[in-house]
Amino acid sequence: MIGRIPITDISPVVDCGQWPAKAVAGETFQVSATVFREGHDSVAAGVVLTAPDGQRGRLRPMRELAPGTDRWGVDVSLPAEGDWLFRVEAWSDPIHTWLHDAEIKIPRGMDVDLMCEEGARLFERAAKAVRTADCANGTPKHGKDGNNGANGQKNNGNGESTCGHRAALLSVAATLRDENLDPRARLSIAQLPETAALLEAHPFRELVTRSKSHKIRVDRRRALYGSWYEFFPRSEGAIVSDQGISKSGNFQTAAKRLPAIAKMGFDVVYLPPVHPIGTTFRKGRNNTLSPEPDDPGSPWAIGSEDGGHDAVHPDLGTIEDFDEFVAHTRELGMEVALDLALQCSPDHPWVKEHPEWFTIRADGSIAYAENPPKKYQDIYPINFDKDPEGIYTEVRRVVRHWMDHGVRIFRVDNPHTKPVGFWERLLADIHTTDPDVIFLSEAFTRPAMLRTLAKIGFHQSYTYYTWKNSKHDVESYLAELSHETSAYLRPNLFVNTPDILHEFLQHGGIPAFKIRAVLAALTSPTWGVYSGYELGENIPVRPGSEEYLDSEKYQYKPRDWITAEREGRSLAPFITHLNLFRRAHPALQELRNLRFHRVDQPDIVCFSKRLPGAYDTATRRHGMGDVVLAVVNLDPHHTHEATVDLDLPALGLDWGAEFVVDDELSGESYRWRQSNYVRLDPHIQPAHILTVRAAPR
Template identity: 20%
Template structure:
């Protein structure tokens, strides 16, 4: 190495690179363009510059080409999984490579490649107990022993397919713990008749028998003799036949107090004499000599999160984010064994049922290094088990519940998507725009590039959309239709993975009865299914709504709590194809007409304003010829335009 070269290496020959030492997200079929710029003083005509990556299956150096002062190389992501990349260069007369950070993998950038279907998918969340619950008799009340089952869901799979659903997500379907089981004191059933929360899990590798009653007698005439695992397998098989993937819920922050392994592994839990106290001291194993109840399931501490106690659950001791106590909590001496057990759970369902993905409850309270291991191992395991396990693609996806905690860290740990507080931002244009600017890295660099979000107007954790927006008027059918129509158009057309919750299409307004039985009135004339089918068909047909760039469009109403129109563009430019532009206008005001509201397009829209253009409303097939940057919009309360811009 000559003196000039040595000095340049010392001052850093790499001026910038893409990607840097960070995580970027892609899906299979995407092209990754690697770029780097080196110091001008180098003899570029004598340099060999490579991107060093395993994205093609094994580590290999790919020679980059100099264009406009920047070295570039393009690789198509044909495989899903986790890959790494860095840069290196050498003089063509020397064998010594100069690395960006060094040849150690821990310093490389990470590239996470997820299955392409995730951008194209609409999710339906079925809470089995409520989805199939039947109202019996003139009273309209549920009858004992008539909880919703897998067969009820199987019966409605064709309806879900018509709605454009490609992923079926199930809340927990496992046996529920009995110790400190929670109940609804205002329920029509007494406490001892209520099943409790499915998030208080007694056995992760078993099925709740109530969900698996053989209602269609596929296993013979005696429903009581049915095998719960066979019933679940039948549901998955029928869903897969229709091209619908099935996701399960993983609840790893806590178990039920009487968890099946609690006696065998008491050290996996935390113990206090007051199990709902942040001040009470932790009990240690050696305190047994003093008569303290370490290891007693009745004294397993409850989880405490965001100001709430979950008294029907027992906090697992992950040696991570432990709730406060008068003293320090004891360390879990068999944490590695606990990691191994919990990593085995998704593998179990992948192997035996061909499960396609997992939504991970309270993911931010479980160690990130556990998630990295669990996700990586599960994805590799799923590829090996496919197709003998009956899965559709051999890929498995993990989605994290997060709200506001550790979103970036969870995405970097390997989650395909996270979900936060989108549902609670659907009140006004002001709150929604601010949140989307945050989600999409518009107002700052908060998340890895191309991060994905799981979005929905309502779920089991939040009040119903109609109740949220209408309060005491949530029973009003006209207003409920406006509320759900407007919020579904937004959810289905902004970037993200949109989800329909259990009964949203039936304008359900009663709160989710997490601890007892409830039902959906499928025969009610309160029904948005046809409208949702229309919106979902538009989304499934137009790739710009699946993966196009999001650009907010300003109006003369400004961005305030009283603004009516939420307006934005989705723009997709693909090599060799004509640019696709979709303009979405939603009147978020469900009481008042938006009359002659001006929207202001600009050069970011991709429209050539020197020419006329056509706005083709995909919701009603009406066409409007326009010119210029300003457009006047008229929309009835809660209504929308989804314009395809044709030029």
């Protein structure tokens, strides 16, 4: 049943509260609700937060987000990890109702004494609600009308006690009754900002209505913010001779690559599967069915006589070598993310030990993986309906095995091909004992599945970003990720993967690589790069395909990083610049603050991210804070000119303000206003990456 003061459409709430909304410690997000009542009397609203330890916080006042919308909201930042609760409270605001009428009547000489007396009585009641007990110990006391005296605080942050608040409210009442004063002067004390601040600190509430509580799961910061780098350990230090004789790299040779990855500013090192690889139906170079003797096979064809998902490929070293690799990664300030691919080669121990876990075809053979017209003869998918408990127990054991070896991030391969309930159970199980463990969903699939996997517990999700390249697609999709789905889906914008080389990169040259990196790194708090991106690798296996020629999935691919950088052919300095810029600007480490601005040309987009500064109680505004503004040419082939029309309040500025922007890429500074001319040559500088500051007087 609806409450006395209706509270509807509460946000963030995921599927009517079936799953918790998501945040990370220190992240700013908005709690909002629609609040209204019958007639013309004023209403107000606030939020009460309950910490994971059960400690209830003070009432945080909400504000109507736009006049006449009945939509109320407040920005919230939760300081600690764990499962928090919030509820919205709404109430009738009799003082605001009185003030609205008094401001109309008293200046016109209508019912002056009566209006002043009614106001005085309301302020006396408000003072009475600030109970004497609060003056003694500052604890919140709730009366029958739901008034929350000091909101759990002994003072208001300026050293003024609740007793002082009570006296100030009584002083307003006395002034309203002072017939020696001009009526406008009597009214003016109720209109003072100081009086408004008093009532905000100690709202006088009638007909208090409370929503039910909703859960917010607060994760560690890496669940929201980070830069990922994917590479194959077997390629680092690999030897490929002209005679076609190959030798694998290993964890020790791969560890030599880690300092360069750290220098580029990456936070997470993502490894494809490191397990033994089967030989039956092993794929050769470029996905052929006839491998050469030295072809290593696909890392996703997991399992051989050397072991399965809990083993390390002998060519890479031992489990002790893996442990040293993980430790070295940590020493450099990064984390290891390990691929979790729940599938088997025909040689996996599970095939012999648990044949009931697989699908048997009419001819008696085990069904291999297919996504017609693609065929993966070297992989057997698991049938999760055959022995759900047995499969679940084994997968949980495998995950915890790698957790015991220092892995706290898992990138899950194709989770959309497994039952959603399986993932919900597994992620809840791991979260119960190890809430710091993060799971990334690699689900390039239908939106309903992608979104539901995020709702049921995956901390991050791959997205459709790779295929969003036009202005309309970029703006609409990134706006969706940063607002519509942001309560539960955290995007990880990979610019490429071993499976996906988009035609934009195939045909756009180095400008295309820069454009996609700028968009991913600056619009999302988490983005990712697959090794070779910094070299501009862009040759498909055939026209119209998104597969790489000589794909690293099927062969060793050693790269000469040092020569490429020395000859200026590497994008490593550009990527480093982006990652260090992200670290320096907290506005870029948030998801929900992305805002697009109008540009009068179809090939240029402009967006901003802002983390507001401290709140000024006098002006009732936040300071400008950290503001980053980007203008990007989406055409990698041609120069474009445009006029950018900025929403200045979204940048924390007044309409008509002049300000200075400093270009991170060129080092130049410009004096800008609301409308500004830009010209971007993709071969010289495809984007302006700007920080915003007040113009000197």
